[in-house]
Amino acid sequence: MTEGCAARTSAAPAETAGRRPTLAVVGATGVVGTVLLEILSQREDVWGEIRLVASARSAGRKRAVRGAETEVLALSEDVFEGVDVAMFDVPDEISARWAPIAVAKGAVVVDNSAVFRMDPDVPLVVPEINAHAARVRPRGVIANPDCTTLSMIVAVGALHAEFGLSELIVSSYQAASGAGRAGVDTLRAQLAAVAGTELGGQPGDVRRAVGDGTGPFPAPLALNVVPWAGALREDGWSSAELTVREESRKILGLPELRVAATCVRVPVVTTHSVTVHARFENEVTVAQAHEILANAPGVVLVDNPAAGEFPTPADAVGTDPTWVGRVRRSMDDPTALELFVCGDNLRKGAALNIAQIAEFVAAELTTP
Amino acid sequence: MTEGCAARTSAAPAETAGRRPTLAVVGATGVVGTVLLEILSQREDVWGEIRLVASARSAGRKRAVRGAETEVLALSEDVFEGVDVAMFDVPDEISARWAPIAVAKGAVVVDNSAVFRMDPDVPLVVPEINAHAARVRPRGVIANPDCTTLSMIVAVGALHAEFGLSELIVSSYQAASGAGRAGVDTLRAQLAAVAGTELGGQPGDVRRAVGDGTGPFPAPLALNVVPWAGALREDGWSSAELTVREESRKILGLPELRVAATCVRVPVVTTHSVTVHARFENEVTVAQAHEILANAPGVVLVDNPAAGEFPTPADAVGTDPTWVGRVRRSMDDPTALELFVCGDNLRKGAALNIAQIAEFVAAELTTP
Numbered sequence: 001m002t003e004g005c006a007a008r009t010s011a012a013p014a015e016t017a018g019r020r021p022t023l024a025v026v027g028a029t030g031v032v033g034t035v036l037l038e039i040l041s042q043r044e045d046v047w048g049e050i051r052l053v054a055s056a057r058s059a060g061r062k063r064a065v066r067g068a069e070t071e072v073l074a075l076s077e078d079v080f081e082g083v084d085v086a087m088f089d090v091p092d093e094i095s096a097r098w099a100p101i102a103v104a105k106g107a108v109v110v111d112n113s114a115v116f117r118m119d120p121d122v123p124l125v126v127p128e129i130n131a132h133a134a135r136v137r138p139r140g141v142i143a144n145p146d147c148t149t150l151s152m153i154v155a156v157g158a159l160h161a162e163f164g165l166s167e168l169i170v171s172s173y174q175a176a177s178g179a180g181r182a183g184v185d186t187l188r189a190q191l192a193a194v195a196g197t198e199l200g201g202q203p204g205d206v207r208r209a210v211g212d213g214t215g216p217f218p219a220p221l222a223l224n225v226v227p228w229a230g231a232l233r234e235d236g237w238s239s240a241e242l243t244v245r246e247e248s249r250k251i252l253g254l255p256e257l258r259v260a261a262t263c264v265r266v267p268v269v270t271t272h273s274v275t276v277h278a279r280f281e282n283e284v285t286v287a288q289a290h291e292i293l294a295n296a297p298g299v300v301l302v303d304n305p306a307a308g309e310f311p312t313p314a315d316a317v318g319t320d321p322t323w324v325g326r327v328r329r330s331m332d333d334p335t336a337l338e339l340f341v342c343g344d345n346l347r348k349g350a351a352l353n354i355a356q357i358a359e360f361v362a363a364e365l366t367t368p
Numbered sequence: 369m370t371e372g373c374a375a376r377t378s379a380a381p382a383e384t385a386g387r388r389p390t391l392a393v394v395g396a397t398g399v400v401g402t403v404l405l406e407i408l409s410q411r412e413d414v415w416g417e418i419r420l421v422a423s424a425r426s427a428g429r430k431r432a433v434r435g436a437e438t439e440v441l442a443l444s445e446d447v448f449e450g451v452d453v454a455m456f457d458v459p460d461e462i463s464a465r466w467a468p469i470a471v472a473k474g475a476v477v478v479d480n481s482a483v484f485r486m487d488p489d490v491p492l493v494v495p496e497i498n499a500h501a502a503r504v505r506p507r508g509v510i511a512n513p514d515c516t517t518l519s520m521i522v523a524v525g526a527l528h529a530e531f532g533l534s535e536l537i538v539s540s541y542q543a544a545s546g547a548g549r550a551g552v553d554t555l556r557a558q559l560a561a562v563a564g565t566e567l568g569g570q571p572g573d574v575r576r577a578v579g580d581g582t583g584p585f586p587a588p589l590a591l592n593v594v595p596w597a598g599a600l601r602e603d604g605w606s607s608a609e610l611t612v613r614e615e616s617r618k619i620l621g622l623p624e625l626r627v628a629a630t631c632v633r634v635p636v637v638t639t640h641s642v643t644v645h646a647r648f649e650n651e652v653t654v655a656q657a658h659e660i661l662a663n664a665p666g667v668v669l670v671d672n673p674a675a676g677e678f679p680t681p682a683d684a685v686g687t688d689p690t691w692v693g694r695v696r697r698s699m700d701d702p703t704a705l706e707l708f709v710c711g712d713n714l715r716k717g718a719a720l721n722i723a724q725i726a727e728f729v730a731a732e733l734t735t736p
Contacts, residue, residue: 167700169537169645171539171630171643173541173593173632173634177569188563188564191559191562191563191564192563192564194559194563195556195559195560195562195563195564196556196559196560196563199637200636200637200638200682200685201545201637201638201685201686202685202686203683203684203685203686203687204682204683205682205685206682207682207683218676219676219680219682219683220680220682223635223636223637223681223682224636224680224681224682225541225634225636225641225680225681226680227641227643227678227679227680227693227694227708228673228676228678228694232673232674235654235696235697235699236654236671236673236694236695236696237696237699238673241696245699257700258698258700258701259699259700260645260696260698260699260700260701260704260706262539262643262694262706262708264541264641264643264708266541266593266634266635267591267634267635268568268591268592268593269567269568269569269591270568270569273593273595273632275539275595275630275632277537277628277645286603286604303604305596305600305604305606306600308586308587308596310595310596311595312587312588312592312593312594312595313591313592313593314568314572314573314574314575314587314588314591314592315571315572315575315587316571317568317569317570317571317573318569318570318571319571325595326595326596326604326630327604328603328604328605328609328628329603330626330628331603331605331613331627331628332535332625332626332627332628333626333628336628338628338630340595340630340632
C-alpha cells in the first residue's frame with residue numbers, strides 16, 4: 001500500500017488538473033464533523049463535490065454544507081470512489097480500518113484519530129508551523145494533532161522559531177467537548193442538577209447529586225475539576241499527557257524536547273486553555289515575545305491585565321485563532337516565559353486544522 | 369510596640385497558667401469565620417472564653433460555637449480586654465489597623481490578611497512545616513499564608529525535607545470562595561443563568577448571559593476559567609502569583625527558590641487545586657515520593673489512576689488534609705516530580721491553619 005500511495009501522490013496533479021477536488025467528510029454528524037461543515041461553509045471554497053459520510057446509523061440524515069442540504073451516506077468502500085481528499089473524524093478503530101481503504105481508492109486522508117499520529121510514515125501537521133511536512137506522506141495519510149497540543153502549539157511554535165525552545169511544562173484546562181457530544185451532554189446534565197442548589201461545599205455532595213451520570217469522565221465535572229483525560233499509560237501518565245509530549249516534539253521537529261504535561265478537565269463546554277512554562281535556549285523578553293505573538297499567523301495576543309484583558313474560553317470559543325495572554329518572564333529564569341493560551345478545541349483544535357491541511361493538499365493536487 | 373510585645377510574650381505563661389486562654393475571632397461572620405467556628409466546635413477544645421467579633425453591621429447577630437449561641441460583638445478596643453489569642457480574618461486595612469491594637473491589649477494575633485505576611489518581623493506559619501517559627505514573633509503577630517500557597521505547601525514541604533527543593537512551577541485551579549462570600553454568590557448566580565441553556569459554544573454568549581454579574585471576578589466564571597486572581601503587580605504578574613512565590617520561599621526557608629506560578633480561577637465553589645512541577649537537588653522516584661506523602665502529617669495520598677483514584681475538589685472539600693495524587697516523575701528530568709494537589713481553601717487554606725497556629729500558641733502560653 002505504501003508504494004501505491006507514493007505513486008498516487010505523484011500522479012495526482014495530472015488527474016485533478018482543471019477540476020476542483022472532491023472531498024469526503026467521514027464522521028460528518030459528530031461534534032467535530034458538525035463544526036467541519038460549518039467551517040467548510042465559511043471558508044473560501046476550494047472543493048468540487050463534498051460527500052458526507054457517517055456510520056450506517058446516521059446514514060440518510062441531511063446536513064447543510066455550503067448552504068445545500070446534503071444526504072449523509074453510510075461508510076463503505078464505494079463512497080471513496082473519485083474522492084481526492086477524505087477528512088476522518090471517527091473513533092480510532094474506524095480510522096485504522098477505513099483510512100487505508102480510502103487511500104487505496106485514491107484519496108489523501110486527513111485523519112483526526114490517534115492511530116497514525118506517531119507513525120514515522122505519517123506527517124503530523126499544523127499548517128502555521130510545518131505545512132511542508134504534509135507533502136511527504138508515504139502512507140497517503142496526514143495526521144491532525146490532538147486538540148490539547150493544537151490549542152497551544154501555534155503560539156509556542158512562533159516563539160520557538162525565534163528563541164529556540166528547550167522545555168515545556170504544561171497544565172491544561174480542557175473542555176467537556178474534547179470528549180465529544182457525550183462530554184457536552186454530561187456536563188449540561190450535571191450543571192442542571194447542581195444549579196440553584198447549595199452543593200459544592202460538603203465532601204461528596206456533588207458526587208451524590210450526579211450519581212452515575214459522569215458519562216465519559218471518571219468523576220463529576222460540574223463544580224469540579226478532574227485531573228484525568230484519556231487512558232492510563234506507563235508510570236501513571238495519561239495518554240493525553242504523553243500525547244502533548246510526543247506530538248509537540250514531532251510537530252516542532254525537536255525529538256529531544258523536554259516536556260511535562262498535566263491534563264485536567266474543567267467545566268467548560270468548548271475551548272481548551274493551557275498554562276505554559278516555556279524555557280528557551282536564549283534569554284527572552286516580554287516585549288520581544290509580544291512582538292512575535294502579535295505578528296504570528298493564527299495567533300491573537302490579548303495581554304493587558306491593567307485593563308482586565310486576557311484570553312478566556314468564553315471569549316475565544318467559536319473563533320479560529322489561538323488566543324495568548326498573561327505573557328510573563330520568569331522572575332528567576334531569564335530564559336523562561338509563562339503564558340496562558342486558549343484555543344477552540346473543535347475549531348483550531350480539530351476541524352479548522354483539518355480543513356487547513358485539506359486545503360493545502362487541494363492546492364497541491366490542483367497545481368501542475 | 370515591638371518591645372511591649374516581646375515583654376508580653378515572655379510574661380504570658382505566668383499570666384495564663386492554670387486557666388484556659390481566652391480567644392477572640394475577629395471576622396466571625398465571614399466565609400472563613402464561619403468555617404472557623406465550625407472547626408473550633410469540632411477540634412479538641414483548648415479555649416476558655418471564645419469571643420466573636422465582627423463589623424458594627426454584624427454586631428448583635430448570634431453564631432453557634434461549641435454548641436452555644438454566642439452574640440457577635442462590634443470591633444472595638446474593649447473586645448480585646450483579657451484576650452490571649454486573637455484570630456483575624458478581615459480585609460487588609462482592618463487587620464493593618466486593628467491587629468496592633470489587639471497586640472497592645474496583650475493578645476497574640478494570628479492574622480489571615482496579606483499585610484503582615486512578608487514582614488520580616490512576622491513569622492508565616494504552616495504548623496506541619498515550620499511550627500517553631502511561631503515562637504519568634506517580635507510584633508506579636510503570626511501570619512497565616514495565602515490559601516493558594518497553603519493548598520499545596522504541606523505536600524511540597526514534605527518532599528522538600530527529603531529531596532531538597534530547587535524549583536516550583538505551579539498552575540492553580542482556584543475556587544470561587546477564595547474571593548469570599550461574594551465569589552460564591554456570583555458563581556451560583558451565574559450557574560443559575562447558564563444551566564439548562566445551550567450557552568458556552570458561541571463567542572461571548574456566556575458573557576452576554578452574565579452581563580454585569582461578574583462580581584469580584586474580572587470575567588464570567590460559569591462555563592469559563594479566568595486567568596486572573598488578585599491585583600496587578602510588576603511586569604504583568606498578579607498578586608496571587610507573586611504571593612505563591614514569596615510565601616513558598618519564606619515558609620520553606622528557601623529565599624532563593626525558583627518559583628513561577630500562574631493563577632487561574634475555575635467554577636468550583638470551594639477547594640483549590642494546583643498542578644505542581646517540583647524540581648529537586650537530587651534524583652527522585654515515584655515510589656519514594658509515595659512513601660513520603662503517605663506518611664506526611666496532614667497529607668492524604670490518593671494515587672491509583674488504574675482504579676480511577678485521584679483527588680478532586682468535590683471529594684476534598686470540607687476535609688482537613690491536603691490531598692495529593694497524579695504523582696509522576698518527569699520523563700525528561702529524573703530530579704522532577706509532577707503532582708496534582710487539592711486543599712479546601714477555607715479549611716487548611718485558611719481556618720484550619722489559623723486554628724492550628726492558635727492552638728500552638730495556646731499550648732505555649734499555658735505551658736510553664
